[in-house]
Amino acid sequence: MAHASGKSAGRSSFGKWAVHIAALLFVIVWTIPTLGILVTSLRDKDQIVGSGWWASFFSSTQVQQVRLAGPDKQVEKDGKFVIEGNVFENPGGTQVSAFGARAQEPTKFEVGTVADLGDGETLQINADGSYVQSSIKKFEGSRGQRVYFSSTVPPRFTTENYGNVLTSEGVGRSFLNSLTVTIPATIIPIMIAAFAAYALAWMRFPGRALLIAVIIGLLVVPLQMALIPLLEMYNGVGNLFGVPSKTYLGIWLAHTGFGLPFAIYLLRSYIAGLPREIMESARIDGASDFEIFMKIVLPLSFPVLASFAIFQFLWVWNDLLVAMVFLGTGANELVLTGKLNALLGSRGGDWDILTTSAFITIILPLIVFFSLQRYFVRGLLAGSVKGG
Template identity: 60%
Template sequence: MATTTTSYAEEQAAPAARAFWISRINVGRLIAHLALLALVLIWTLPTAGLLISSVRDRDQLAVSGWWTALVTSDRNVALTLPGADAQAEEGGRYVIRGELFSDAGVTVQRYGTSINNPTEAAAGETLAVRQGGEITVAADGSYEWVSATPFEHDRVRLFVVAGTPPRFTLDNYVNVLNSEGIGRSFINSFTVTIPATIIPILIAAFAAYALAWMSFPGRAWIVALIVALLVVPLQMSLIPLLRMYNGIAMWTGGNSKTYLGIWLAHTGFGLPLAIYLLRNYMAGLPKEIMESARMDGASHFKIFTTMVLPLSFPALASFAIFQFLWVWNDLLVATVFLGNREDQLVLTGRLRELLGSRGDNWEILTAGAFISIVVPLIVFFSLQRYFVRGLLAGSVK
């Protein structure tokens, strides 16, 4: 009878080996979590920066980044002091008093009387003025200008380094929605996006069921053709499609720049991915359910509407997210099929015009940009639980 013996060295080495592999597994998991956290931060920080910038005061936004939104920001200000008619005689002296800032919370860091040296004196220090007398500016912005002789100046400039506390406002959004035409473009984008998302889903769902569960000649060739269409660039097919659509519009005497045209265009561009995604998901549904339904006398249409569609909701939601985001953020197709008419200009087109006409007004651009992304964010987070399930449709058996 054979026996197996373990040496003392092997018994001592076994726990060390187990600890080594456990430590390697923990390190690998930690690295994976850190990489995931880094990706989340890379995608989240720009959105957070855009949101913070869109609610900041325009003066602060022009001189400092969004990451300084919660701290006091310094800016150089050139102010004009009152003329000689504002002086008052007090005990043989002539005095001019006042406040540099009307906004509460603004503080003076340093100040000067010459543009060549705007930080000559700190707040609270006294500084000689070339036009006569001496001026003292306090940190809260109050000043006292004293002279032994009457003031005769007409205009004196004072240069101040002012500290401004954080200020947030919704005026940027009010300005964008009311004055810049974003509100109308916002509605136009919904008018384009919602039908351009629903129409391809309806068509693709019927086609995907037929390719997954109905037998007919040439089915494999149709699937191969759909896969091939996935790699066709949009730019390659855009011009031929536009020429064909314009020809039909001219033949019928209609207008080619209509919402119907852009709905059909987005439907055509989105159908290959929709059919491919839904077909893979429907093909992975349990075969026994379909056979039982057919044995009970259910038709294909009955099976499709009562069984397949409810079970395929994750895939439908995944494609709806893809199509909605694509159409909402589209500019090229909207420009080609709708043009630049004011009453049909979509949100991306309006933002493009703002970049040209208001490119230096960052508060307008940030508010408009965040308005454009808030709807896709709502759509994504409301359907995200179905997103991964739909993307993995048909990938494993």
């Protein structure tokens, strides 16, 4: 018996460690991309193109091309024509390590070397970026010599990317629009679902089982399939009563409709698992169903309410499709996701704007999640394993 007990304890300890390691791996897998977005959004625009975010904390070597000053800057010294300048627009910090005059050999000459370019022309580029170009003949043409050089660039972080995005016209308005949509669209389905879940869990009435089956069936209905019929129905009712089609009321009702099946299913599973003795004692004391719901069920159901609030807030905040259909795409109606999408336009390669916009959109959801996260797992697990 002792031997069997020891083996069981060993298996239990191994299983506990396996769960902890798996959870840690999931945390790492999800955290690394978020860290990459944050670091990239704070990097200099030119460095984003040159290297990955993981290399942003170390100096990097980059090959660049630049045109030297034109012939109009030449001066005559000791019988030669000389052009002087610096390959860096803002010298300081960055060091040149090698240079060349051809794209095929961008690092042919060591820094400080006087390179022979042919026809009596020489070029010397120093580590600080200063250069001296000389020729026995007068420089001609309208543009300067194109040269290539490799440079050691120190890491540079800046908040300029956030300034560019946040100060763009309409971003502040779209942020308020997102809040106006998200907060009511989170609270309304919770209020309706809580009453419905209590009725389906503890009240007996005809058609109760059919309603539960319909709710479970609605969980698998794709949003895209129901979106257009729902919009046509809403517009029809709006035309009948003279209500404009593009209003906040419409998008609140849409998000409520899409969120209710999951909310009722989750809350009913949790509420059905509450101790029956508490409900019976309250009824013996003369409490009505409404009093039981308000004074007993709601306080005990706060963890599952918080869990659903996180889900619904994240879904509505990150939504673009429903907002564009029910609210519109005008300058005063765009939500934050729509405005940032419009800000990007066709500039899909501007990683500074992409990463900064992405991180701006997740700041508020992260605040909401960490504020309610202590209820999240408890409410979600209880709602999934309790009840019938």
